[in-house]
Amino acid sequence: MRVSEFWRLMDDEFSPAYSRVLARDLVLAGVGGTTAAVALRAGFDPREIWLEVCQAQDVPPSRRLGRDVAPKQ
Numbered sequence: 001m002r003v004s005e006f007w008r009l010m011d012d013e014f015s016p017a018y019s020r021v022l023a024r025d026l027v028l029a030g031v032g033g034t035t036a037a038v039a040l041r042a043g044f045d046p047r048e049i050w051l052e053v054c055q056a057q058d059v060p061p062s063r064r065l066g067r068d069v070a071p072k073q
Helices: 003-014 016-025 036-042 046-056
Strands: none
Touching (some): 003 036, 003 046, 036 046
16 A cells, blocks of 8 residues: 555545544554554555554444545546
C-alpha cells in the first residue's frame, strides 16, 4: 500500500478533517506505541498502520478495504 492509498482510506472512513486528527493524536500499540503520522514518517508499512487504526477505531472488516472506486474511462 502506498501512503496516498493510506490517506484515501483514512479520508473515506473518517472524513478528511477527522482523519488528520486521528493520525496526529491516536496512539497505536502495534506500531511502536506511536501515532500514525509518526509511524508513517518512521517508515512503517502504511497497510500495517491502516489496520492498526481500524482495530483501534472498531472499523468493521467489511470496510477495511475502502469503498469501490470506478475506473476512469
